[in-house]
Amino acid sequence: MQMRGLWISGWALALGLCVVAQRAQGNRQALATVMGEGLLHSQANQKLEYLTDQIGERLTGTAAAQRAIAWALTDMRGMGLRNVHKEDWTMAHGWTRGPIAVDVIGHGHEHLEAAAMGWTGSTPKGGVNADVISVNAYDLKGAAAQAEANPGAWRGKVLLVRTQGAPPAHYNPLDSFLELTPFLRAAHQAGAVAVIAGQGAGASQGMNLTHTGVLGFNVLFQVPVINLTREDQLLLERLLDHEYGTPVRLHVDVENQATGPVTASNAVGDIPGTEFPKQMVIVGGHLDSWDLAQGATDNGTGAVASLAAARAIMQSGYRPRRTVRVVLFTGEEEGLLGSLAYCEQHKAEMANTIAALILDEGQGPIATLQVGGHDAALPKLEPLAQALEAFPAPRLEDTSSFDTDTGPFILDGVPGINLSQNSPNYRYTHHSPVDTFDHVRQDVLVRNAAEMAVMAYYIADLPERLDAPWTPAQVEAKLKGQGLEAELKAFGLWKFGE
Known part of the structure; x- marks a missing residue:
């Protein structure tokens, strides 16, 4: 691991966070502390090594996937998350x-x-x-x-x-x-x-x-x-x-x-907000994988980064205004099934779901925040992007991604923020027999998890929510404007009009 580089970029970033957070009326000490915990006391690589080498592949609907869910719940409880539980859903075929x-x-x-x-x-x-x-x-x-x-x-x-x-x-x-x-x-x-x-x-x-x-x-x-x-x-x-x-x-x-129907599960745990606890920012990724290897880069990295982000917030001692909820989905590989189930099970909470930050593009650094069409969120995220310039700063786009678990949130009017990564070697590890721990960039995993923690805290602690809830008509208009209607209809995901 390139720990010296992490240390230097961490201090540069902490200074930037102090200035930017002050402009944004945020808690500058909290953001700097969250970043420091994420960079200097990370357990992300140890957790990923255990997940990949001891549990291994995690095909949805199998006993291995359920062992991974149990492991994630134990880790959430161990770091002190509240409301830790699994949520079952049914897949049509095992x-x-x-x-x-x-x-x-x-x-x-x-x-x-x-x-x-x-x-x-x-x-x-x-x-x-x-x-x-x-x-x-x-x-x-x-x-x-x-x-x-x-x-x-x-x-x-x-x-x-x-x-x-x-x-x-x-x-x-x-x-x-x-x-x-x-x-x-x-x-x-x-x-x-x-x-x-x-x-x-x-x-x-x-x-x-x-x-x-x-x-x-x-x-x-x-x-x-x-x-x-x-x-x-x-x-x-x-x-x-x-x-x-x-x-x-x-x-x-x-x-x-x-086989016929099988039971699968998502893992859920909360960091309760101090001022608006019913409003929440989701951080997550999918825990399921394919079965040719260990699922290290798809998507052990995203699942473990989400857990590590929550740990950094917990260890900082600070708590944001809104709840940060960690959700590790299964069924992503079969068609976003776990996140679709989550959005259906939590339909009544969608208006209070401020954003869903999802990491699921391999082993590379975060390069772009794709905000799911919510243009109004971009100015509010600009200070955050500037603060992360030491990594360097991620680009901001209003793109809607349906390649991962952001999709169901976008359909329900929530800013589904895909943390798009620069992962040139992902085309080799993706769904292949070499998706193993040795192909993970360990220094990048620590950085991504720390960035994810800061992003989640920043959004959850904004004085005002990132964007107002969208009506179905607004979502439909945006997705049509982005040219996604035909694709979503082909996938069976279009839920608007006739």
């Missing part, structure tokens, strides 16, 4: 990854490194042998229409989703993801035995890495969907392109298991 084998028949008899995508189906027992055909990721909708017009074209085949040719004009990589749900349903109905694909349009990121993930929000697909390493996917593409005189044929054996 899912367990089973053995997988993918081998090329002929052409050198290559064994391919593969991982099943989450909440996808299985082959018949013993596996199947099938020819591979290409499907263009740039036009999944068109491919499904052609298959419907030509019954039998996909029956008994493995469909390899790949990029072919130039992308269409105005193409957004999200377009391919949004087309996956109807495409996979069409593949199952057309009798395809498996699909090779991922969450993105192209081959996997990294050297010899598979990546997993869901392919739709809260959806269970019957067809097996397989992710290959970049090297193995490109091998199949070359074999198909060169047409060596024989079909490209695979043996595919996938043995996943799906």
Whole structure:
């Protein structure tokens, strides 16, 4: 850890906080003390090491995820949080990854490194042998229409989703993801035995890495969907392109298991406010992870930073005007399910929820505060951003992020503030077998947690709330203005109008 750098930047930041807090009529000593506790007495890395190495992967709905919830509740009680409890919610389907084998028949008899995508189906027992055909990721909708017009074209085949040719004009990589749900349903109905694909349009990121993930929000697909390493996917593409005189044929054996409804939980704990205790600022991240590794950067870092932020406030001895609530969600990986459940269970409190600060973008430093469309909050956050210039200062944007648990709060009119990070290596650890503790930037984790503590305290201690509660009409207008209506409808999250 680069503790000397943390010490120097911490003192510079403390001086800045004193000046800025005075301008903002805040408690300058409180902010400086919170930052000092966060930087100098952090337990974030020790906590993350225990979470990843002792509890490990935390797939929602499993016993491991429930052990993680119990661990988080114990930590909250140990630091003195109040109202510590878990809140159960129900997920429509549980899912367990089973053995997988993918081998090329002929052409050198290559064994391919593969991982099943989450909440996808299985082959018949013993596996199947099938020819591979290409499907263009740039036009999944068109491919499904052609298959419907030509019954039998996909029956008994493995469909390899790949990029072919130039992308269409105005193409957004999200377009391919949004087309996956109807495409996979069409593949199952057309009798395809498996699909090779991922969450993105192209081959996997990294050297010899598979990546997993869901392919739709809260959806269970019957067809097996397989992710290959970049090297193995490109091998199949070359074999198909060169047409060596024989079909490209695979043996595919996938043995996943799906169940009916399962119980999952969120972990909750409060630092009560001194003046407006019913108003609250949420700090959090998702505690669940994928099951190929330990879930260190997705999202052990965010969950542990949230706990460490609360600890810094508690150890400072100061308390803000409003309550700071820590919420660690599960079900984020399956489609923001835990945060959706929280917002539904706390619907009556949404008008008193001042902001939700969420950290969930890997191992890099906080770079941007995306305030979920609440432009009126930006001037009030400017002094805070200036105070954090030693880190350096985060940018302020009115962007709305639905890539993580900010989304449900934004839908309910709350400033869902995504603490966007600069994490260039996240594309390798994200949902992969190398999402392990050794890939965490330990000095950055301490800094992020300390910044999160200061942000939460600052917002909770403002003389006036960050922004007034928004009506559904205001939220709808903003999201339409940001061009998010089609995306949210595709995800099943749009809750406005017809």
